[in-house]
Amino acid sequence: MRSSTRCTVLAAAGAALALTLIGCESTPPASAEGAALAATSPVNQRQARQQAEWAEAIAGLDFDSGLVRVQRPPRRSDVVAARQFLEQGEADLAFNRKIPAARAFAQAVQAAPDMVEPYLGLGRAMTLKGNTNLAAASYRTALELDPNLVHARVELAHCMARDAEYDHAIAHMQQVLGLDPEYAPAHERLAVWHYYRGDYAEAWDHVHAARDLGHDMPGQFMNLLTAQMPDPAAG
Secondary structure (H helix, E strand, O other): OOOOOOOOEOOOOOOOOOOOEOOOOOOOOOOHHHHHHHHOOHHHHHHHHHHHHHHHHOOOEEOOOOOOEEOOOOOOOOHHHHHHHHHHHHHHHHOOOHHHHHHHHHHHHHHOOOOOHHHHHHHHHHHHHOOHHHHHHHHHHHHHHOOOOHHHHHHHHHHHHHOOOHHHHHHHHHHHHHHOOOOHHHHHHHHHHHHHHOOHHHHHHHHHHHHHOOOOOOHHHHHHHHHHOOOHHHO
16 A cells, blocks of 8 residues: 555544544544634624524414414404515515515414415515425415415425425426416426436426427426437427
C-alpha cells in the first residue's frame, strides 16, 4: 500500500478510538466551543428565528392527524372575521410576506373552522414555505368540507408528487378528471407522473388525451418520453 494514495488507519484499544491517518489530512472533530459558535452563527440564528415565527404563526392548529384541527374551536363560526383575515392573508402573499400570510390564514381557520377558503389560503402559504405535509393537510381538510373542490384536489395531488408519492398523486388527479373531464392540465401531470414510474404507455395515453383537448405538452418532457418509448400511435 503506497502512503501517497492510501490512508492507513491505526485503531487503539480502549474507551477512545484514536485514528492516525498517514499520507492524507484529516478533519478534526468539532469541539464544544466550535459547536457553540456554529449554533450562534448569524445564519443559524436567522433560521431558528424563522422556525419559531412559523410555529407561532400556526399556533392553535393541530396537523397531527393529517388534517387541520382547531385546538379550541369557537362555539360559532365568525365568517365576518374570517373574511377579514383572508383579505389580510391575500395582501401579505401579494407582497411575499409568507409568515404573516400563514398567521392570517390560520386565524381565519380558527375564526371559522367550517369555512373552506381559509384552508386553501393556508395550503398556499405552506406550499410557499416548502412544507408539503402541512399544505396537504390543509387541502385534505378543504376536501373534507367540499369533496368536489377541483382546485383543492389538484393542489393535493401536487403535494403528493412533490414528495414523490406518485401513486397517491395519480389517484387524486384521476379524481380531478372525474370531476372535470375537460381539465387538460391533469393529463399533462398524469403523463409526467406515469413517466417517473416507468409507465411509458400510460404516459403516452395521457399525452394524447391532453392534445385532444388542445393542450400543448412541454417539449423537453416529450423528448424524454420519446427517448424511452416512441409514440405507439405513430406506428
